[in-house]
Amino acid sequence: MTSVISDEKIPNNVDLSSDRRLQRALEAWQPKFIDWWKQMGPVGWQGHDIYLRTAISVETDGWAHFDYVKMPDYRWGIFLEPKQDGRVHGFGDNAGQPVWDEVPGEFRNMLRRLVVTQGDTEPASVEQQRDLGATAPSLYDLRNLFQVNVEEGRHLWAMVYLLHTYFGRDGREEAEELLQRRSGDADKPRILGTFNEPTNHWLSFFMFTMFTDRDGKYQLASLAESGFDPLARTCRFMLTEEAHHMFVGESGVQRIVKRAAELMKQGNGDVRAQGGIDLPTIQKYLNFWYTLSLDLFGGEVSSNAADAFASGLKGRFKEDRYDEHKLIGSTFAMDVMRDGKVVHEDVPMRNALNEVLRTEYIKDCQRGVDRWNKTIKDEGIDFELKLPDHKFHRQIGMWAEHAFTTDGQLIDRASWTAQAGGWLPNQADEDFVKSLMKPVYEPGKMASWIAPPIKGINGLPEKFEYVRM
Ligand SMILES: [Fe+2]
Numbered sequence: 474m475t476s477v478i479s480d481e482k483i484p485n486n487v488d489l490s491s492d493r494r495l496q497r498a499l500e501a502w503q504p505k506f507i508d509w510w511k512q513m514g515p516v517g518w519q520g521h522d523i524y525l526r527t528a529i530s531v532e533t534d535g536w537a538h539f540d541y542v543k544m545p546d547y548r549w550g551i552f553l554e555p556k557q558d559g560r561v562h563g564f565g566d567n568a569g570q571p572v573w574d575e576v577p578g579e580f581r582n583m584l585r586r587l588v589v590t591q592g593d594t595e596p597a598s599v600e601q602q603r604d605l606g607a608t609a610p611s612l613y614d615l616r617n618l619f620q621v622n623v624e625e626g627r628h629l630w631a632m633v634y635l636l637h638t639y640f641g642r643d644g645r646e647e648a649e650e651l652l653q654r655r656s657g658d659a660d661k662p663r664i665l666g667t668f669n670e671p672t673n674h675w676l677s678f679f680m681f682t683m684f685t686d687r688d689g690k691y692q693l694a695s696l697a698e699s700g701f702d703p704l705a706r707t708c709r710f711m712l713t714e715e716a717h718h719m720f721v722g723e724s725g726v727q728r729i730v731k732r733a734a735e736l737m738k739q740g741n742g743d744v745r746a747q748g749g750i751d752l753p754t755i756q757k758y759l760n761f762w763y764t765l766s767l768d769l770f771g772g773e774v775s776s777n778a779a780d781a782f783a784s785g786l787k788g789r790f791k792e793d794r795y796d797e798h799k800l801i802g803s804t805f806a807m808d809v810m811r812d813g814k815v816v817h818e819d820v821p822m823r824n825a826l827n828e829v830l831r832t833e834y835i836k837d838c839q840r841g842v843d844r845w846n847k848t849i850k851d852e853g854i855d856f857e858l859k860l861p862d863h864k865f866h867r868q869i870g871m872w873a874e875h876a877f878t879t880d881g882q883l884i885d886r887a888s889w890t891a892q893a894g895g896w897l898p899n900q901a902d903e904d905f906v907k908s909l910m911k912p913v914y915e916p917g918k919m920a921s922w923i924a925p926p927i928k929g930i931n932g933l934p935e936k937f938e939y940v941r942m
């Protein structure tokens with residue numbers, strides 16, 4: 474065993490110490506991962522001690538171990554939820570049959586594509602967020618950023634583990650390519666469009682972790698139902714970490730909203746003039762990141778989604794909630810475009826599964842927006858944030874070729890373009906938000922545009938030195 478690969482360096486529950494083949498694969502891949510992390514990971518903070526959570530086992534007392542660590546020394550581990558004896562396919566054509574422990578030959582390409590597409594988002598988001606450490610609104614937030622970053626790094630490890638262990642040579646090649654694509658790069662971009670958008674200030678970061686990480690939750694949850702058992706078990710464990718990312722996003726926006734509402738009641742009520750981000754601007758960033766994230770669910774009517782379900786590779790969100798798991802002959806009522814008009818129509822359920830998942834996601838987003846609106850109301854302010862219609866500002870799927878208002882009214886492209894600056898962040902908004910992004914690195918202090926968190930991390934006070942300066 475070499476110095477880079479050991480149970481001590483790579484906490485795991487996959488018996489790494491006796492798996493010579495996996496050790497060899499990781500020995501080749503791990504140094505490239507570290508090079509990627511140093512080159513594309515958080516800029517400027519690689520030598521600092523950060524108060525981070527590390528998963529050292531899957532047990533309740535082990536998956537959230539807190540201590541100071543320098544990010545390149547983070548113990549990226551490999552964890553799968555423990556195997557359930559006798560688990561069977563929960564859906565699709567093989568429902569009721571024993572799950573697979575090896576890749577089924579006929580579905581190998583589809584499965585590899587699912588793993589690679591999920592895997593690609595993990596390093597992509599680290600790249601998108603790499604400059605944010607220069608402008609954090611507090612040490613608490615700075616630490617949360619790095620926590621999200623190292624865990625996305627671990628999620629990459631999780632997908633690379635599957636590629637190395639179950640896909641042989643082409644799996645190893647895919648694992649290399651995950652480190653070669655770059656977010657936003659013209660020649661070698663990340664696979665999904667949303668992950669090529671810059672997340673270059675903290676309002677976008679919080680919207681990203683609220684809406685885009687939440688897409689991740691729904692993708693992981695539907696892969697957690699997979700009949701390919703190692704994928705299901707891997708995704709189940711990833712979901713425990715994902716919850717924190719969405720917490721960072723939802724509570725981050727909530728604190729910005731709270732600050733805006735407070736400033737509306739102070740001075741002359743001009744939020745921007747007092748160093749805050751006004752609610753209409755927050756609405757625009759919500760519109761932007763929410764609609765980019767809707768695109769991640771794919772086309773509304775999709776034969777790929779039908780195939781992934783039929784073959785037992787990708788299920789619905791919490792498949793257990795449903796009575797029927799084969800979905801032959803059932804339909805889903807949804808909006809579709811017919812002869813230039815939006816109509817509600819029944820679509821064969823298997824082909825509608827992207828839309829089914831997107832619908833669950835929208836409900837979840839709405840619950841978060843409701844909590845933001847409660848904050849505004851509690852401050853005594855009359856203003857409501859809203860999720861725009863699902864057809865607004867779409868770039869993937871059947872709505873992409875048409876233009877819709879935030880209320881879902883079909884309009885011509887020229888009128889849409891004329892109004893876009895009122896719906897989505899324009900250059901002036903972007904310049905203004907960026908002008909507020911000044912680092913605040915004194916323990917317990919907050920930037921002018923965000924309220925303090927309700928509590929600190931791991932029971933520690935808000936003024937704790939989460940990053941040692
Ligand atoms: Fe992730």
Ligand SMILES: [Fe+2]
Nearest residue numbers: 686689715718
């Ligand atoms: Fe995440």
